Amino acid sequence: MLDRVLAELRGFGPDVVVHDPFAPAGLVAARHLGVRTVLHQISLWDPWEVHGAALAALARHRRVPGDGRPDATLSITPAGLADVDRDSRIRAVPASGEGSLPGWLDRPPRRPRILVSRSTTNSGPGHDVVRRVVAAAPGLGRVSQIGGAGCAMLDRCRVPLS
Numbered sequence: 655m656l657d658r659v660l661a662e663l664r665g666f667g668p669d670v671v672v673h674d675p676f677a678p679a680g681l682v683a684a685r686h687l688g689v690r691t692v693l694h695q696i697s698l699w700d701p702w703e704v705h706g707a708a709l710a711a712l713a714r715h716r717r718v719p720g721d722g723r724p725d726a727t728l729s730i731t732p733a734g735l736a737d738v739d740r741d742s743r744i745r746a747v748p749a750s751g752e753g754s755l756p757g758w759l760d761r762p763p764r765r766p767r768i769l770v771s772r773s774t775t776n777s778g779p780g781h782d783v784v785r786r787v788v789a790a791a792p793g794l795g796r797v798s799q800i801g802g803a804g805c806a807m808l809d810r811c812r813v814p815l816s
Contacts, residue, residue, distance in 0.1 A: 674694050695731055
């Protein structure tokens with residue numbers, strides 16, 4: 655999967671890659687290309703244990719540049735349930751619905767781009783993270799989602815997922 659993620663990033667040219675702890679390919683690909691990363695902490699587990707285990711598995715097949723830590727972390731874990739840096743906490747807002755890919759997706763960008771790297775699930779609260787990232791960052795150019803089995807957009811994703 656990492657080779658396909660690297661190919662997508664090279665063609666896509668994001669300014670930031672947002673990834674979850676279960677999908678370290680986003681971080682590794684970003685590091686290979688010198689792109690900044692944000693870990694979107696989505697679980698109650700220690701993100702470094704989860705992320706570290708996933709990175710270790712990936713490192714058996716590919717060199718992982720740097721120490722494997724993202725440039726920033728955003729966490730939806732409630733403070734009472736885990737030791738989370740106060741400055742990294744964000745409020746989780748449950749939502750539902752599917753998005754569609756805009757027609758301008760393949761045209762060259764004129765504005766910054768953010769790539770959101772998802773793990774293998776795309777259901778339950780927060781499954782529409784790509785749409786919410788776009789809404790939270792007005793003026794974005796192209797947006798691409800990598801991962802997310804079960805996503806209605808899979809047949810239109812540029813990166814083969816299996």
